[in-house]
Amino acid sequence: MLPWQQLFLMIFSLFSLIVSAKGLYESSRKGRAFTDTIFLGWLGIFVWGDAVVFGPFWFLAAFITLLLRDWYLFAVIISVFWVVRSVGEMIYWFNQQFSPLRRNPPEKMRCYGLFKSEAVWFGYQIFWQSVCVAAVISSIYFVHTWLSK
Secondary structure: OOHHHHHHHHHHHHHHHHHHHHHHHHHHHOOOOOOEOHHHHHHOOOEHHHHHHHHHHHHHHHHHHHHHOOHHHHHHHHHHHHHHHHHHHHHHHHHHHHOOOOOOOHHHOHHHHOOOOOHHHHHHHHHHHHHHHHHHHHHHHHHHHHHOO
16 A cells, blocks of 8 residues: 555545544534535535444544555545445435425425426436446446555
């Protein structure tokens, strides 16, 4: 593992712990578990409640990868994470489309300007399908690279 990769994993581990603590604070102390976290989506953390679970997950992923000194393992973990996370999001938005319960009113969604009315659910579904496809392909590539090194 290259020095910059080690440094990245150390910083990423620390960042994950900070995000986890912030998520715990926002969720338990302030009651804001369902408040959006706009800049943490790249970690799969869309609301503060997600940070409570995914913060420790990312810390452990980076820490174990650092201990094993295997950068490709970290790439595999990221890509497999996004396969699972995107499938979960696809299911969520598919269910939201056909459920009478409106947890996320269409007019309050970020993509409402692109997809009017309930078509917004379709937009979210196909977005997460695209993420899933990219994650599956990158998982296959990274697993192949990891096993052949």
